[in-house]
Amino acid sequence: MLKKRAFSFAAALLMTVSAWSCGNTQPKAEPEEKTTAAETTEPATEAEKETSGKSGDKDGGIDLTFGMLGYVKKSKRSSANANASTLFKAVNTVLVEEEKKFADNIIYSVTDEDNELNKGVNKYFTPIEPLEYIIVPDEYGQPKLILCSKNTKKDDYVGAFGDSAVINDLREKTWSEVLKIYGFEEGGYTDTKLEEDDFGNNGSESSNFTGSVLPVWVNGNGDEIDYENMSRLDLLALSIGMEYILGESDKPFFYYGRWDAEEPFTADVPWEVPEHGDMEFTIELQGFETGRVMCWEIGTAKSLVGRYNFKGERKFLSDSDWDEILEYMGYTQGEYLEYDTQDERE
DSSP: OHHHHHHHHHHHHHHHHHHHHHHTSGGGGHHHHHHHHHHHHHHHHHHHHHHOOOTTOHHHHHHHHHHHHHHHHHHHHHHHHHHHHHHHHHHHHHHHHHTEEEOSSSEEEETTSOSHHHHHHTTTOOOSSOOEEEEEEOTTSSEEEEEEEOOOSSOOOOEEEESOTTHHHHHTSOHHHHHHHTTOOTTOOOOOOEEEOTTTTTTHHHHHOSSSOOSSOBOTTSOBOOGGGSOHHHHHHHHHHHHHHHOOOOOOOEEEEEEOTTOOOOOOOSSOOOOOOSEEEEEEEETTEEEEEEEEETTSOTTOOEEEESSSOOOTTTTOOHHHHHHHHTOOTTOOEETTOTTOOO
């Protein structure tokens, strides 16, 4: 009997231990759950990288920094080009008003140097910080290309304005690289000599436009104007230029201006000026003469630009839209710029 009870107790104890042991088999699945969680951690981090804007996201911080650096770089380049554009126009104004031309070949100077040119330029353009500049004259002693830079450790970006096939390449270089290209040592400024220009760019304008009606209409290069085969917009650009050359109106000369739809054309030309809406236009001077005129009808697509070259073939901006043209020349749309008030905008 006692043996029977002992056996029953032992059997019950064995069943209890077995049941306890079986009851603890379920937690063994926990490592599998941990493994699954570990496997999903990396994709979750990638998704977080794509959508996170948190300050602890290292990659997000780097992307933001690169974006800001790109913006600052673009802003400094744009400012340098605007300085070159303004300086080019100021130099042209001084030469025209004083009837002078450059006596030297290529000039390297700085805006705060005491010389004849700077005295005139400072009436129209006085930069906050001194600008070093290089002027490349054409064969008539008039500026063809102007390059400039603040030339500081933080800002050695190159601004460029004018007529040159390599102008975009020069903008990508540092100022020290530009100086080497033109054979200058930093700070080795040249003498800026001006001399009388009695004939106003070799007298080509007076010889080409001697009257209101000519047997053959020619431009500043002596080339015949093929106005019969010109597009409507190009003919409008030509007409604006002719108005300033031959017209009788008192309209001030604008580097960047506006021509209203009802504003008359007074120049006696052998073509009929096309009908048009309100227009904006830009005029580039080459010495004493009108170089190139570009125009755009307000409210139309910015890609619809009229162009006419009176003097020389200017290839740059030939495929640019109106916004790109204004940005290149340093203008803000609607802020028109008169010839004799370069430091003021209407």
